[in-house]
Each structure stands twice: as C-alpha cells, then as structure tokens.
Amino acid sequence: MTLISYRQALHDTLRTELLRDEDVLLLGEEIGVFEGSYKITAGLLTEFGPRRVRDTPICEEGFVGTAIGAAMLGLRPVVEIMTINFSLLAIDQIVNHAAKMHSMFGGQVRVPLVIRTPGGGGQQLAATHSQNLEVWYAHVPGLKVLAPATPADAKGLLSAAIRDDDPVLLLENLALYNTKGEVPDGDHTLGIGTATVMKPGTDITVIAYSRAAVVALDVARRLDEDGISVEVVDLRSLRPLDRDTICASVRKTSRAVVLEDDWLSYGVGAEIVATLAEGAFDYLDAPVRRVAAAEVPLPYAKPLELAALPDATALTRAIRDTLDATRFAGQEDHR
Amino acid sequence: MTLISYRQALHDTLRTELLRDEDVLLLGEEIGVFEGSYKITAGLLTEFGPRRVRDTPICEEGFVGTAIGAAMLGLRPVVEIMTINFSLLAIDQIVNHAAKMHSMFGGQVRVPLVIRTPGGGGQQLAATHSQNLEVWYAHVPGLKVLAPATPADAKGLLSAAIRDDDPVLLLENLALYNTKGEVPDGDHTLGIGTATVMKPGTDITVIAYSRAAVVALDVARRLDEDGISVEVVDLRSLRPLDRDTICASVRKTSRAVVLEDDWLSYGVGAEIVATLAEGAFDYLDAPVRRVAAAEVPLPYAKPLELAALPDATALTRAIRDTLDATRFAGQEDHR
Amino acid sequence: MVDPTSAPASGPVATRGPTPSEDAEVLSGYYWQMTLIRLFEQRAAEMYTKAKIGGYCHLNLGEEATVVGLMAALRPTDYLFTTYREHGYALARGAEPARVMAELFGRATGLSGGRGGSMHLFDTQHRLLGGYGIVGGQIPPATGAALAVAYRHEPGRDCDAVMCLLGDAATNIGAFHESLNLAAVWRLPIVYVIVNNQLGMGTPVEAAAGEPELYRRGCSYRIPGQRVDGNDVIAVREAAREALDKARTEHQPMLLETVSYRLRGHSVVDPARYRSDADNQRLRELDPLPAFRARLIDEGALDAQDAARIDAEAEQTVAAAVDAADHAPAPDVDSLFDHVYATPVANTYRGRPGDPVVTP
Amino acid sequence: MVDPTSAPASGPVATRGPTPSEDAEVLSGYYWQMTLIRLFEQRAAEMYTKAKIGGYCHLNLGEEATVVGLMAALRPTDYLFTTYREHGYALARGAEPARVMAELFGRATGLSGGRGGSMHLFDTQHRLLGGYGIVGGQIPPATGAALAVAYRHEPGRDCDAVMCLLGDAATNIGAFHESLNLAAVWRLPIVYVIVNNQLGMGTPVEAAAGEPELYRRGCSYRIPGQRVDGNDVIAVREAAREALDKARTEHQPMLLETVSYRLRGHSVVDPARYRSDADNQRLRELDPLPAFRARLIDEGALDAQDAARIDAEAEQTVAAAVDAADHAPAPDVDSLFDHVYATPVANTYRGRPGDPVVTP
C-alpha cells in the first residue's frame, strides 16, 4: 500500500497498462504536449511517444469514433474526454455505435474501449462545464459505467476497464483529483459491477458514488461522534448496478438517503430509490430522501453555485430528518 | 370535436401556427419536398414556400443549433428531428446551449424553440433506430419535455410548445401516428407541466406516457371487464413532472405500476417510483412495479424485438401480481 | 487525381472503357456479380411487400457497377465500412447470398445473427465491418480502423487499407469533416468513397452541399479527390485501386466520388413521388446493367447465351437464398441477452418486461 | 478575397498600413481600446490570483489589434457571437468595463448577472450574443441568427450582418463544417472569423488541421476566405468590413482569418511550459500594443503625451471597474431559480439540495 492521490493513481495505472500491453494507446485533447488538462497523463508522451499517446484535434465525435474503430481491430484505446460536458459531442458514437456493435452485429466484433472523463461542479465553471450526466450513460445497455471514489478504486477500476472487452465509461471528478488514499501496490483490478460498503453502520444507509461517496463517508464519520451509526455504500459501478448490496444494507438499517451530484429529477438517485422501494419495501421505516443538485443550469457566482450543489450540511440534515421521522418507530432519538 | 389521427393533429397544428404567426417556421430533414419521413409536414412546403418550410441538409447539430440562433432573434422555429435517435448528434446544442442560454446569460435572451421528434421501437428498425431516450432530456433543467399520447393532446401540447418562450422537446411516437381520437376544433392549447387522469379507477394506478399510456388505457378497459378498476395517469409532461397528480392517484389506490417504453434502469419509471416512494410512502400496499424494455440494444428479429419490448401482456401480469401481493391487505381477490 | 493545392479540376467526368487487356472471365465475373445484386435487390423488395422483411430496407438498384467496381479493387485483407445501403457490397465481398437474405429475414443464420437486419450487415470473415444506419456514423470508426492499421503497419504495398463508403448527403455531417481531418493529420491508410446517387432521400446534392462537386470536399484537409463514372465498373475499379494504392503505400487518405443513380425510392417503401415521369424515363436509360451486358456482348467478352446462363444462375442463386432464409430458424428468444456484453460481469440486469427488478 | 473556385491564393499575408486618410482621432480611439483591453486583462489575471475571479479565465492578451479591428468593422446593429475568450470584444463593443469585471467577479451587476462568468458574457444592448464555452458551440447559433436576419431582410446595404468568432482549433470540429455548409446553401449574411492565435491550448495549428492555411477551409462550401495580419488593427478592420459588406449586400457568407499570437497561457492558470524561452522572446517582439503605440507616435497621429494620458486613463478606468465590481452585490441566493425558464409553467421543481421532493 502506498498513499497517493487519485490523480496519481490514474496516472500510474495508465502507465502500467501502457507498459503491460502494446495494444493499449491513449487518445485525447491535450493529453500529450500539454500533459492533460488535469495532468493525468503528465510525462506519458515523453515516455511512450506519439504513437502510444496521441494528441487529437478538437473533435470529440471524431476521435471517440476513431477509438471505437481502432478497438474493433483489437487495439485497446483509452480516450480522455476533457470533461463529461464535452462527451455530448461524442454521444452518438458512444451510445449509437460503441454500445451497440457487439450485439447488433451478432457478437462478431468487440469494442474494448475506455473513456475516461471527469464530471462535477463546484469549480465555478458555470452551466456548460459543471454537469453530472453519467445517468444518461448508465441508462444504456451495452455500456459499463464506473465511478470510483477513492484512489484505490480508481486504480482497480481503471485496470479492470482497460482489460475488459466492452466499452467502459470511467467517470472521474474534478474535486477528487487531489484527494489521497492508500493504494495497493502491484497488479490490482476490481470486479466491475460491484458496490462496496465503505463504512458499516446500523442506523441508516447513505448511498453515493464518486465525490459524493467521499462526502458521505466524511459525514458518516462525523455523525459517529453524535452516536449515529451510518452505513455508507459506494456504488462504484452505475452500470451494472449492484442492487443486492444496496438492498442488503437497507434491509439491515431500514432507512436510507441517497447523495448524488446530479440533478434530482431522473437522476441516479431515482433508480436507487426505485430499487429500494422494491427490494426493501417491507423494511423501510421512512421514505428514502435524495440529496441532489438544485434544478438549475449551474450559475457561475459562488453563492449561487454553493446553494445549488449538495453538500455535507444538506446530507446531514436529510439524515437527521429521516431518523427523526422514524424515532417513534421503536428507535431512540438521534438528535 | 373531430375524429382525426395523431399525425393529422400534428400536421393541422403546424399549419395553424404557421398561419397564425409569421415568426413560426419549420426546419428539418426532408420535411419539404419529401413531405416528411412520417408525412407530418405533407403539403406545407407547397402552401408556405421554402422560406417558412425549410429542408435542411443532414446535419442535426447544425440545423438544431441554427434554429436556436434564429430563436434568439425572435423567430419561433419548429424543428423536426427525424427520430429521437438522431437527436444525439444535436444534443450538445440542445442541452449545452438551448437549455442554458436564458439562465446563463442572466435572462437576457429567450429561446422559443420546439423540437418535434418521434421515439419508440417495435418497427424492426433495430438497435440504433428504436430508442426511447427522452429520460435524458427530462433530466435537464431549462428544457421542457412533453409526450402527448392522444391526438387531442398532440394538438394542445404542440400549440402550447410553439407559443412558449423556452426550448421544448415534444416527443412523438412512431406507433401513435395512425391512432385516432377526438380533437377539439379551433384554438386548443394545454398547460405545460400537467398530467391527466385518462381513466379513473380505484384498485390500482398505472402511470405511463406517450404510446405506453395508450396501451395502459387499453389494458385498463379490458381489466374493467374482470372487475379490476384501474386508474390510468398519463404524464403528458416529463419535465416539469406533475408529482401531485401521480401521488394523489396512488394515495387513493394504494398500488401502482409504471409502464414505460425505455430501458428499466435509470428510465422514466425510476423517477416515478422514487416520487411515489416519497409522496405515497404511507399509502402504498405493495412495491410499485416497472414494466419497461429489456436492457438490450433492440434486436431486429421480430421474436427478439417482441420479447424485449413491454406490452399489454406484461402490464397485465404486473397489475395482477401487484394486486395479488396485496389481496390479504384487506382486499378481495382480483384473479 | 485532383491535387487540391493546385487549381481544382473541372469539366467532364473521366470514364474509362475496358482496356483490351481486360480478361473476359473477369468481365463476365463482374456481370455475374452485378446481376446477382440486381436480382437479389428486386427479390428483397418483393419479400418486403410479403412482410418477410421488416424495418427499413434500402436497395443498391442502379448502383451495381459502383458496388462491383469498388469491391473488385479491394483485397480480401482490406477492411470495408458501409452505410445501410449495403446488401450488394456484402454479396460482392463474398458473403453467402443465403446468409444475407437470412439477415433481412431476421433469422439466426443471418450475417449478423438476425440482430442487425438490412441496415447492419457484418461479416468478420470478409472484413465487412458493418453497415451503419446513422448517417455518417461509420466514418469515424472506419477512420479508427485505419488508425489501427497504421499503428501496426508501415506504409507499403503489403499494408492493408480501409475503404469507407458514404452517401452524397452524408458529406454534410460533422463526422465527415472530423474524420477526414483526423485521417489527414495522422496520415491514415483509408479511402473515403462518396457514393453519389444524386439524392439524400428526396434532397438533391445541390440543395444540400455548398460545394456540390463532392470530390472537391477533401480540400479542407488537403485530401486529393477524384470523381468517376459510377456506372462504369472498370473505371470505378481502376480509380479505387489507384486510391487504395496511395493509401497503402503512402498512408495518404484519399477521396473518391462515384456518380450513379438510384433507380427506385430511398427505401422500398418510398414511392419517390418527388421524381417526374421524365426523371424516371431518364433513369431507365442510365441503368448500368443492360448497358454493361450489351457492351460485353458487343465487345465479344460474353455471348448472349452465356449472359442468359448467368442471368438464370443468378436467379437460381437468389431463389435458393430466399428459400434458405425462409426455412432458417428465428433466433431463440432465450438468446435475448446474448452479446449485450462481450465480457460478462456481476450484476448485469436481465429482466424481461414486467419482471420484478429485485428478487425479494 | 480568395475565390476558392479559382486557384487558391498563397504567399505572404496581406498587411495594410493606416492609409493617409485615416483620422488621428480614430487611431487614438483604437489605441485607447487596445490599451483598455490590455490593462483590463492584466488586471483580470491579477484578480484571479487574488481569488476574486474563479473558474476558467481566458485573456485576449496579444489579440488586442484583432479585437479592436473586428469590432470597428461592425455596426451597432450587427450581431456578434464569440468564444470564451471574449472580455476584449465586450469592452470594444461598448459594454461598461465595470459590468464586465463584475461578471468576472460573479456579481449581480455583471453583464450576465453573475450567472455566466468570464466565458459567458452577454449584452443584449450591444448585440453581443454571447461568449460560449463549448468549442464550436457558438457557430450554429450564430448561423441561425444570420438565418433570422435573412428571414427578415433582403440583401442590401441596410441589412444587418452577423459576425461569428472562433479559434483556430475550433475549425476541426463538426459544428464548423455543418454551419458553414448551411450558411453557403442558404446564403446567410454572416462572417466567420477564425482568430488564429496559433494554438488550441498547447496544440499548434499544423498538428490539428489537415489544411493549416485556415482561411482556405471555406473551400468545401465555396465560401471565400481571406487571411489578414491580426496584429494590424486597420488591416483587420478593412478586411472585416469588406467581408461584412459582402455578407450584407449579397447574403454571401464569408471566412476571415486573423493571425496573431497569444502572449500568455491558454487560461490564466496555464504556465505555458510547452513554450520555449525563445518562443517567449519572439512573442514579446510581436506584441501589437507597443508596436501600434510606436507607429502612431512615429506617424504623428498621437504624441507621447497623449499616449501617456490614454494609458493613465485606461489604468484608471480599469481600477474603477475593479473597485465597482468589488463593491457590487453578489446575486441573492433567493434568486437561484430565476431565469431557468422564460415562461413559467406548472409543477416546476424548485427544491434546494436535501429538500423533500414531495410535500407530504
């Protein structure tokens, strides 16, 4: 184990995979000379040269589609889309092409493609540069959608994604790049499609992913001090979705809150709540609250941005409200 | 009232609005000389000329973006995207531009744009031409997303959309174009953002929209004969979502099923179930089932396509299962 | 070849007749392929009206010389990406007619296992890497295939090449621009072929393209372009070979425009009302198949008897294909979730419509 | 003008010095504007390091002559669409410096009410229809604005025109292609201006564009192109006027490329390590502002004293803008849901994070 940042974990994994497999190549805007908008690929052009680490012109549809074609011939391209907001320009290639080829062509071709892209608001990048649109991709059969919250998972999931033969969207988050954590040394891949219990607890479950999972863990630790035992489930994979782990946790705790960075309506949390409404129907002592972003194009001005985004305070309030609502259901008072 | 088809209702409304307001113009691929892929615009080029009814080259991003710019200067473009599947090529313009301009620019500009586009499978058009991706748009603040199920609502909502000053996506459905219904004569606009109870009932609520609402109504009428009283709620508007009407219905019936044509995970139904899980928590006698499409890129072969798409049989089964699950909760047996 | 850095070419289209050295067997082979495609497409149209085929169905009627000429220029090891109007290409590339028809019928024995249908023929064996239904959608992946080739092979005679077909109307979409630019900047071994049949559905080229001389549209990327008579199978083959050569030996992307005519509607359900009787009359005169037949007989490459034999054999082949397709099994409904993913992972949801999401 | 249907132009860039008839007042006005932009941008960079400005912040440093020349060519009634690198354009178009700075500070008095920030300046009054942060995203809407103009106005001297700015790297994106094609086919009164500052972030033009002579990229649409020295304010203005004239009077879309240099990093946080010391030295020599100043003094259009006065006034204006912005109120948090929709409708959800979705 080594303590490194989420950024470093991604960087090191890319480097390891480039070394391990000659078929792996990186493509993206400004990943080479500029070393990446967020510096994930720093040094890799120098080490591997322009054949393996390829700067692309600005043409998301073109270079993502190009990566798809390269993958069809057996290369294993790892594409960086500078932020998820720009993936909209490539979404036809991702959803109408990469996601469908294996099935639509009767299993004759595989598309071992990884798209790495950060999402997230909170950096005052305003409405077009601050979105969390991963729920769109999570809706699409044929794609796998991963969202690591920790440096260790970033390593484990990115390695798994690169070695997987399907198109995988790996969601990163601007706010996580500098966060640190212990990362297993050597080869470390995780099974795609499994959630993890980040912290066990007994009173209530908080379900989250990516940055929100880190916030949830933080809140859970702080509530421990108040004697509130919060279990934190990090989804890690949005597609497939590990419904068993979520339901098992809530069958145990009987209460849940979802924390998500996207907009509330039709967001990731909707699926989580719907899943629980079915899979933990007889266990729930209170409605599952969703703590999500206000439904506005995210404003630039800091006070408005802060008011629109979910945070530890909002989560804490939702947890306490949920516990309050059930304190007469045979539970002690958690205030 | 006149009995006309959904297609005719759309056509007549476009014609009326073109006559009513010189600022209204139509844009889209093959809407003029070819009279529209699905013939909604038949005859309009001849009547209004190429200034008002404009064939575009194949460039969804370009012509949708162009319509946005025209709307910024006060025109009221109604764009046809041949099917929702092709809207992916224009989604950056729709979501990163049209949806955000009014807010991001501090209210200085309006984008009175309507995008008409049909969705839906079941025509053996295979994986890339059979999708129901409206949930993506429904997730986005700044957009309004409508999905009429009947000819009357098609008229009422399309007129409302054209007169609204925000970008509106009006979802049509290939399978509905030939369906008929009574349509109010003369001016007829509906309030955007309201669901409607298509059929009152007492035992269970089925919530649906677009084609699925028609299927639901049909199933409800048939179940009437078996003494099962189904209330059918047609959402009509996915954004805004009329949560009050849904919750009111289910608070009354205590049971619900959602019928939707999109994929189950992260689909429209997830939001409906999540809403009910909160808004009817104390009223629900059984989990809310979602009847949705199987999570596959829709295959071409008819038997596979049929197996993948939700239908009256699947809905009926889900309704009966739900009623069965609650028959000991003080209800009579509905079998 | 037009070098876009010098003055653009204009004037009449270059047409080459069969050179004297052209082998009679080769020519009758082309005639066989063109006839096969013609009859296959006619039968497909018929099967559509009998509801044996569903969805959209776009035919190569009128484009047979282009199809056969292009395919004759490819090596078996080259890669081909096409549009949704691709039955003929699959046949000329060597796919079994019965399997092509079976795909149209949605049968398990179909080229794509019945999952793709008419628009999505795929044949790994013959390196036909797909029909694609999204206009322009095939262009970036084709470009990527060329990237993979370039990643592995130096320029040279032995280098594989990629051929990417697109329609005239597809030149107006962003993917065309982005892809050609990438191919130019990265020097990829690819030939983009614009199959100009004059129309995108009902829209003529001039109404859709700011530069309607489509072969010139490589100018924004310094990609050389050439236009060729798409009704002349040999001219098409020669132009395509030249372009493929350049792609192979120099990793220089190329643009080729073939000009021909769509004899029927956009798809089998389009009555093509936007065409006048005069148009239709003119089209019949431009039909490449009788013209080629007459020419071969004229030039002695084929005698009338052989031609008739070929016609009959092609007829039989197509009839057998229809028969085989008709008797082939539909995909098993239990295979619904096959091939959604290539690498199985935990928790993939495989519910049928109406199933509970979570097993309680 | 280069007519792409004749042999493409090549050779050196055309540069025009100020003609003798150029009014001294006009010239000193340009100097004032260029200086204002220079100082505004320098101060913006400083304010960013003081965390008064957040998010991304892209400066026009080095592009002042281009900015001022282009804006001088526009009429007040023309429409302007720009990129995220647009502070200077807003200033030269007449927006109050204090309101531009207030937008960067995220204040309620900002040009876009604090909602847009540096990348999204909008000013209805001056027909600045937006800064746009998605590369190429402004090009289709700008084209649509030209469609609206054409919808309402015949070609002629009185017709409004639209100017759409884009960076060199933006010419590689699909929206550029689709928009230029639409403008050509529909004959729209628009001038696309490629502000070529040689780089898209760290990528040089040659590495990104198959045709790096960017003004030629109109060839795919028969849109005439011209390249002009972006460091020469008068040359830029003249070229832009000519192009706008043609757009107005003939509804002929035009392409103009201005060539200049970005003096600093892509955005204020980019140290531009991809540039060598020699590069930086060269850039300093190419700086248009001291060159213009020296030229005006040389030519007697401005004396050193007036120049110093202008510098001081610009300094004061910027200082006042910073001061005003700093004292301006932040948007009220209760206004969070304002402007999400222009037409209010039923059931719009206005919950804050953590609020219940349904009031029980």
Ligand SMILES: Cc1ncc(C[n+]2csc(CCOP(=O)(O)OP(=O)(O)O)c2C)c(N)n1
């Ligand atoms: C992105 C997209 N937009 C629209 C369509 C609908 N469409 C299918 S084919 C076609 C015309 C294409 O014309 P062309 O490229 O000339 O090819 P052709 O059909 O003539 O072979 C259109 C508009 C589509 N499939 N994809």
Ligand SMILES: Cc1ncc(C[n+]2csc(CCOP(=O)(O)OP(=O)(O)O)c2C)c(N)n1
């Ligand atoms: C679609 C999209 N892709 C990528 C980016 C990230 N990005 C912002 S500016 C930029 C470079 C643009 O260069 P150029 O067009 O030359 O304009 P300049 O910044 O030099 O003014 C990139 C890649 C973006 N904003 N939008």
Ligand SMILES: [Mg+2]
């Ligand atoms: Mg065509």
Ligand SMILES: [Mg+2]
């Ligand atoms: Mg630049």
